[in-house]
Amino acid sequence: MGAEPTGGPALPQERRLVTAIPGSRSTALSARRATAVSRAVSTMLPIFIERAGGGVLVDVDGNSLIDFGSGIAVVSVGNAADEVVAGVRDQVGQFTHTCFMVTPYEGYVAVCEELTRLTPGDHEKRSALFNSGAEAVENAVKISRSFTGRQAVIAFDHAYHGRTNLTMALTAKNMPYKHRFGPFAPEIYRMPMAYPYRWPTGPENCGPEAAAEVITAIDKQVGTENVACVLIEPIQGEGGFVVPGEGFLPALAEYCRENGIVFAADEVQTGFARTGAWFACEHEGVTPDLIATAKGIAGGLPLAAVTGRAEIMDSVHVGGLGGTYGGNPVSCAAALGAIRTIEDQDLVGAAQRIESIMLPRLRELQQRQAAVGDVRGRGAMLAVEVVTRGSKTPDPVMTQAVAHACHQAGLVVLTCGTFGNVLRFLPPLVIPEHLLSEGLDILDEAFDTVAARPAGDQVATANA
Ligand code: PLZ
Secondary structure (H helix, E strand, C coil): CCCCCCCCCCCCCCCECCCCCCCHHHHHHHHHHHHHCCCCCCCCCCCCEEEEECCEEEECCCCEEEECCHHHHCCCCCCCCHHHHHHHHHHHHHCCCCCCCCCCCHHHHHHHHHHHHHCCCCCCEEEEEECCHHHHHHHHHHHHHHHHCCCEEEEECCCCCCCCHHHHHHCCCCCCCCCCCCCCCCCEEEECCCCHHHCCCCHHHHHHHHHHHHHHHHHHHHCHHHEEEEEECCCCCCCCCCCCCCCHHHHHHHHHHHCCCEEEEECCCCCCCCCCCCCHHHHHCCCCCEEEECHHHHCCCCCEEEEEEHHHHCCCCCCCCCCCCCCCHHHHHHHHHHHHHHHHCCHHHHHHHHHHHHHHHHHHHHHHCCCEEEEEEECCEEEEEEECCCCCCECHHHHHHHHHHHHHCCEECEEECCCCCEEEECCCCCCCHHHHHHHHHHHHHHHHHHHHCCHHHHHHHHHC
16 A cells, blocks of 8 residues: 555545646546446536545545535445445455355345344344345335235335336436336336425425325225335435425325335435434334335445345245345445444434534525525435525526536535426535535535526536
């Protein structure tokens, strides 16, 4: 190892811009990339990263940016977290792969034991491990169908569940996820989402009204007795960080319980302390029958899981679930390190503290900026919905312009939403408080700058 500082938590926790964003080295790498990488794989911010840790990303030009993205809610424990790195180093020197279906190893079992311990409910559970969130969701559907002997799957408006054929069908948004990629898997039925900000009779009525509407629609259009599972993100991710109206999730879970339907929670984005609880279902006291996890589970290494009631998980025939790499030993070692980090550093509490710092600042922003229509989220999964002043009309152009201004100032923020008009904030849970405040200052300034521009200029910047 050279004398160069490595990444991880020891990196200086500072914003430092030494070139324009992107700098010349990133620009050169982008040119190389264009000749080798399919343009279909898009990038939010074309700076190439050299190291990362705590709350910063350091690029190849030496710029240190504040990270409000965590690689889409993955590095909740921080990039290159000590326990993750130690576990991976140790495991990679022992063995890198056997395939659990050929000859098993302890790490896989240990991760499944942790999932039993940490996920909601104290019933008997089993887990199976996979590589990606989409794969976990897809397996949750397979398991639900096998267990119930039924085929219909209920998904929701604004849902995002992945990019494989089955999960594309489950995902609500056409562009960019589904466009020209059909035909899609059958027996998927989409229902209205309890979206408080856009609920016609107001946010306070949203949960119960939406639940009643959905349950009637399922019964009349699909037939309750045909439904294998109701699949839902307890807080929607890519679809716009929609926190369902209070009571919606419990009502759906109750309906499932009464009718032999599997209630499957997609906690791929919300899981592992992100929302200020180990799992977002806990905020409403809901215990899912199956829970799909990924992202935050393994500190950046690819790992995913389905965890659920033993009788459901074990109903599948022997050999029915698996895959070459599912539960790879290096990923399992990373997961055990990440879980230990969440517990030792009380990152559930850290996510709650992040909410208590960020939410008031975002609400102040909403007071000042007519374009901020809604502020929502839980823990370190927060967002603002951007609309045309005095209306609820989505303003994706302004959203992009604000994101772009943040990037230029050294703050990595992401956008999302069916209408592309949501700025979302997913800082690593280990981010120091001063970076959190500085990031929020940058966001404030970005809104000021963009709001002061004539509308035509916003378009130019957003497309630049
Ligand atoms: N379910 C709730 O958030 C992944 C997608 C990024 P994979 N979200 C990021 C993109 O544009 O591809 C996600 C999610 C929820 C499932 C998934 C899918 O997880 O690990 O990307 O397959």
